[in-house]
Amino acid sequence: MKVLVANPNSTASMTRKIARAARRVARPGTEIVAAGSASGPASIQGFYDGAVCLSGLLQMVESHRHVDGVVIACFDDTGLDAVRCMVEAPVVGIGESAYYAASMLSNKFTVITTLSRSVPVLESNLARYGLASRCARIRATDIPVLELGNIDTATMDTVRRAVELAIGEDRSDAIVLGCSGMTDLAENLTGEFGLPVVDGLSCAVTFVEALVAANLRTSKVGAYGFPTAPKVGTGESH
Secondary structure: OEEEEEEOOOOHHHHHHHHHHHHHHOOOOOEEEEEEOOOOOOOOOOHHHHHHOHHHHHHHHHHOOOOOEEEEOOOOOOOHHHHHHHOOOOEEEHHHHHHHHHHHHOOOEEEEEOOHHHHHHHHHHHHHOOOHHHEEEEEEOOOOHHHHHOOOHHHHHHHHHHHHHHHHOOOOOEEEEOOHHHHHHHHHHHHHHOOOEEEHHHHHHHHHHHHHHOOOOOOOOOOOOOOOOEOOOOOOEO
16 A cells, blocks of 8 residues: 655655654555645644644645545644545645644653643644543643754753653653654663654554455545635635
């Protein structure tokens, strides 16, 4: 099967990091096609960036529409509903995937994310997915997304401190890493703290593979029906 891992931002190094992480967990025989936006912001941190990146994301998906599954590799699940309208292939977001995985592995989880401005976006998503009651807290580290491209000792210590607070103060029994840039941290933090540390990118790749293997497609009856507006960047209608 062929899976598009779509990075809605335009930072090529982030796309490469996402591609490596996706290929590590993909099944033998799964082809990972990782693509970044040609016109999106360098990083997505809050409501404004999420809005600005949509046109580039939709154009990217349009150019890779003949895939078996799509992963939206932004923890805000940016454009998730719109992409589901574009294709019949199953489409999953890394935030959505991480929350559902954590809810199956723990009673309560804490999300550790980047900037404080991202917290309302994540709170809104959790409420929409029906999982707000399972999330003990969203902790912002105030580490900018692009600083996660090269994680130094100080950054790692900040993340570790957030995990310690999640366990000690939030009484959480799982951690969700709230950025695709944190994907490399999950295994070491799981071993260090002895509880599930959930990387949404890994979960999303394996979830979408399972949906494809089960021959399940995005419903075109109702909200996710094909759009009637012209295709992105063209004057043509579907």
